[in-house]
Amino acid sequence: MGDHHHGPAQGLSRWLFTTNHKDIGTMYLWFSFAMFILGGAFAMIIRAELFQPGMQLVEPAFFNQMTTLHGLIMVFGAIMPSFVGLANWMIPMMIGAPDMALPRMNNWSFWILPPAFLILASTLFMEGGAPAFGWTFYAPLSTTYAPPSVTYFIFSIHVLGLSSIMGSINIIATVMNMRAPGMTYMKMPLFVWTWLITAFLLVAVMPVLAGAVTMMLMDIHFGTSFFSAAGGGDPVLFQHVFWFFGHPEVYIIILPAFGVVSQIIPAFSRKPLFGYASMVYATAAIAFLSFIVWAHHMYTVGMPIAGELFFMYATMLIAVPTGVKVFNWITTMWRGSMSFETPMLFSIGFLVLFTIGGFTGLMLSIAPADFQYHDSYFVVAHFHYVMVAGAVFSMTAAVYYWLPKWCGRMYNETMGKTHFWISFIGFNVTFFPQHFVGLAGMPRRIPDYALQFADFNMMSSIGAFIYGASQIMFLYNVIATIVAGKPTSDEKVWDGAEGLEWTVATPAPYHTFETPPAVR
Amino acid sequence: MSDQATTHEKYYVPEKSSMAVFATIGLIMSTFGAATAMNQATFGDGEASFTTMYIGLCIFAAVLFSWFRITIKENLAGMNSVQLKKSYVIGMFWFIFSEVMFFAAFFGALFYVRTLSGPWLAGEGEGGAWNHLLWEGFQYSWPMMQTPQEAVGGVSNQVMANMGTFTSAHKSMAFAEVDAWYKWLPMWNTIILLTSSGTVHIAHEGLLSGNKSRFNLWLGITVGLGVIFVGLQMLEYYEAYAHFGLTLNSGVYGSTFFMLTGFHGFHVLMGTFMLGVQLVRSLKAGHFTSDDHFGFEASSWYWHFVDVVWVGLFLFVYIL
Ligand code: HEM
Ligand SMILES: [Cu+2]
Numbered sequence: 001m002g003d004h005h006h007g008p009a010q011g012l013s014r015w016l017f018t019t020n021h022k023d024i025g026t027m028y029l030w031f032s033f034a035m036f037i038l039g040g041a042f043a044m045i046i047r048a049e050l051f052q053p054g055m056q057l058v059e060p061a062f063f064n065q066m067t068t069l070h071g072l073i074m075v076f077g078a079i080m081p082s083f084v085g086l087a088n089w090m091i092p093m094m095i096g097a098p099d100m101a102l103p104r105m106n107n108w109s110f111w112i113l114p115p116a117f118l119i120l121a122s123t124l125f126m127e128g129g130a131p132a133f134g135w136t137f138y139a140p141l142s143t144t145y146a147p148p149s150v151t152y153f154i155f156s157i158h159v160l161g162l163s164s165i166m167g168s169i170n171i172i173a174t175v176m177n178m179r180a181p182g183m184t185y186m187k188m189p190l191f192v193w194t195w196l197i198t199a200f201l202l203v204a205v206m207p208v209l210a211g212a213v214t215m216m217l218m219d220i221h222f223g224t225s226f227f228s229a230a231g232g233g234d235p236v237l238f239q240h241v242f243w244f245f246g247h248p249e250v251y252i253i254i255l256p257a258f259g260v261v262s263q264i265i266p267a268f269s270r271k272p273l274f275g276y277a278s279m280v281y282a283t284a285a286i287a288f289l290s291f292i293v294w295a296h297h298m299y300t301v302g303m304p305i306a307g308e309l310f311f312m313y314a315t316m317l318i319a320v321p322t323g324v325k326v327f328n329w330i331t332t333m334w335r336g337s338m339s340f341e342t343p344m345l346f347s348i349g350f351l352v353l354f355t356i357g358g359f360t361g362l363m364l365s366i367a368p369a370d371f372q373y374h375d376s377y378f379v380v381a382h383f384h385y386v387m388v389a390g391a392v393f394s395m396t397a398a399v400y401y402w403l404p405k406w407c408g409r410m411y412n413e414t415m416g417k418t419h420f421w422i423s424f425i426g427f428n429v430t431f432f433p434q435h436f437v438g439l440a441g442m443p444r445r446i447p448d449y450a451l452q453f454a455d456f457n458m459m460s461s462i463g464a465f466i467y468g469a470s471q472i473m474f475l476y477n478v479i480a481t482i483v484a485g486k487p488t489s490d491e492k493v494w495d496g497a498e499g500l501e502w503t504v505a506t507p508a509p510y511h512t513f514e515t516p517p518a519v520r
Numbered sequence: 521m522s523d524q525a526t527t528h529e530k531y532y533v534p535e536k537s538s539m540a541v542f543a544t545i546g547l548i549m550s551t552f553g554a555a556t557a558m559n560q561a562t563f564g565d566g567e568a569s570f571t572t573m574y575i576g577l578c579i580f581a582a583v584l585f586s587w588f589r590i591t592i593k594e595n596l597a598g599m600n601s602v603q604l605k606k607s608y609v610i611g612m613f614w615f616i617f618s619e620v621m622f623f624a625a626f627f628g629a630l631f632y633v634r635t636l637s638g639p640w641l642a643g644e645g646e647g648g649a650w651n652h653l654l655w656e657g658f659q660y661s662w663p664m665m666q667t668p669q670e671a672v673g674g675v676s677n678q679v680m681a682n683m684g685t686f687t688s689a690h691k692s693m694a695f696a697e698v699d700a701w702y703k704w705l706p707m708w709n710t711i712i713l714l715t716s717s718g719t720v721h722i723a724h725e726g727l728l729s730g731n732k733s734r735f736n737l738w739l740g741i742t743v744g745l746g747v748i749f750v751g752l753q754m755l756e757y758y759e760a761y762a763h764f765g766l767t768l769n770s771g772v773y774g775s776t777f778f779m780l781t782g783f784h785g786f787h788v789l790m791g792t793f794m795l796g797v798q799l800v801r802s803l804k805a806g807h808f809t810s811d812d813h814f815g816f817e818a819s820s821w822y823w824h825f826v827d828v829v830w831v832g833l834f835l836f837v838y839i840l
Binding site for chain 2: 009013014016017018019020097098099101102103104105107108110111112115116119140144145148151152154155156158159162165168169170172173174176177178203204205206207208210211212214215217218220221222223224225226228229230231232233234236237240241244302304514
């Protein structure tokens, strides 16, 4: 084997056949952005319908298809693949590895995603319409009462689950096996740590999701009765299996986001991360606890009181390690020489808004109170604070932070900051009022609502259009940077940034660390 | 530490590969084809057509074959560093872990029905208030020999909507119901599978001590035991359908029974096939040395995993 360097191949085959972690990362990132736009378009339809009370634009059945596909696409198509893309790009560069541990499988993990989502989206045009049972697809809505397209939904979940499992196995092998000499576990950047733990979660729970959809498939087509009381099964069993996957899933979404802000906040505070070790332990503690809290989504289905209490206290415990993290981020900024470039703005936005989402989570975790909040817009507000202002804001921060390293060009800072402020305001105008309508009793997943909720819903819709529009600006900024941004060749694009990725040339060469760097 | 560049063994990163794209085509065709055929069978009026699925599966099998072939060739050509081999080990370990979690979902369902929701349906605990409205007369027992639907007198008497008729078996697979112990297939299957874990271990020891003929012999025995297991399992299914009235439609007992044993049986089939491939590689191509035999090792871990799952099945599906 010669030791000469190969650049990328030319044309389409570069992307189809690639084994390069940077190419694959790029594909994941663009794919997830496309899904973000698609899921966003569905959200716009939802908000347009809810702009005023009464039936405005779409049929109720179609409205349900929109909420379902919006949730599924955002969770599985936008947020998860975006962080996998980031992991592909950054983990090898952060630990001094030449590539991911299993490069060919890496390519396969990516390429099964687009067709899986194509199949999912194509259900919109099938007889009986797309799945309309919510992104949590509770039985019997998703079995006895499901449209025929549910079968395609089931198989697309299988395929994207397979993709996630292979992607995670790859990340685990890379982190465990490919660290440069001297890069001990406790020297790894926090982003690598959070992804390692996320990958464990994924390998543990994606198969359970596969089990859940398999049981659905069998009930629908092969006469079993897992979720049918008439045959001795139980629809609530579905909820247990689903949430055993579902709650760890929300941490799968947020832990890499934690990792990102743990990289960015120190860089723009020009101080090392406060409490590194406690960050690692807190992440592990959150991951562990996430396995024993799932039924906090099911307080109202009729669990024995002992179950309600157990899941209530276990859920509340999660606030402790989460609090440790928030404390550490704030303390990192304390007396730092801070500057507020776009990545930092999004990270601070994350910090403030995620904390609000954490607090509403704490409110929801109180079982008796949840009897009031459950399935209301309060829950919708809660999870959008943690998933949009949490995961999506941090992902946006990550793009601004590492984009100059990826393409050797600087984005337009003014436009970036404008994007932040519009997003920040748009987001809060959208979701803050939803706390109020939720507390006042407005149910979620309903195309029409009582008149007293009209004003807040109009606000929500206006905010959503603003937030949605600001993403177009983001897209424009990213493309403009790639084609015509101000070139930069500083290895350290940000003077406060630390880590191996800032020691390689800018733009990052096609192959990095073919011989491992020395880590002190 | 000495100069890194000189002591460093290069990690093999293949330049590019078209296999992922073809594997994707195979996978998507088979899943899409399967979904279409199932929908035709359940919701349509025409015949179900499995052609797309079969073509997809063939493509997929062909790609996997060449994928593994290339990987093996690369290893024989000495391209795999010690570090890369460790990546394979880690990969295989976590793959098996993910399989464990897949089974955990079905075991979880079984435990949930048996300890919680089954008794609730029969009016125990907090579910009791509704029992006389929904499933009057339903008694819980395991194996569940009468479904709630049957207890109220069939679909027409049932208050709740559902997807069909659930007719329970007249005889279960439990140990309590066998006429004579030696006629009890699960026991023989347990003996076979536990033995096979031992034989694969002996084969491994043979390989480690450089004794290839001992390796081939005991690996062959293991594959044979795997085939016998699958055969007996098929016999058991035949018995269930033909003589016990135990089918997928037999309520939740049939559901959990067939899903757990079915997925396990499928995994045994896979494991047997994997070990069989290693046997052929050893016999025909002379592969494997005492210090380089990952293909065999990975298959044998898989085999032990399948064995452990069986012990769980034997306990919770057949005995307890
Ligand atoms: C302090 C941490 C958190 C606590 C205590 C908490 C608690 C809860 C509770 C009790 C519910 C159920 C509400 C109901 O349906 O009545 C809920 C819903 C939800 N949470 Fe959280 N949560 C926390 C953090 C997060 C994070 C970090 C995410 C994701 C990034 C998240 C995502 C969600 C989602 C998606 C739902 C709604 C699921 C649905 O029904 O569609 N939560 N949370
Ligand atoms: Cu949860």
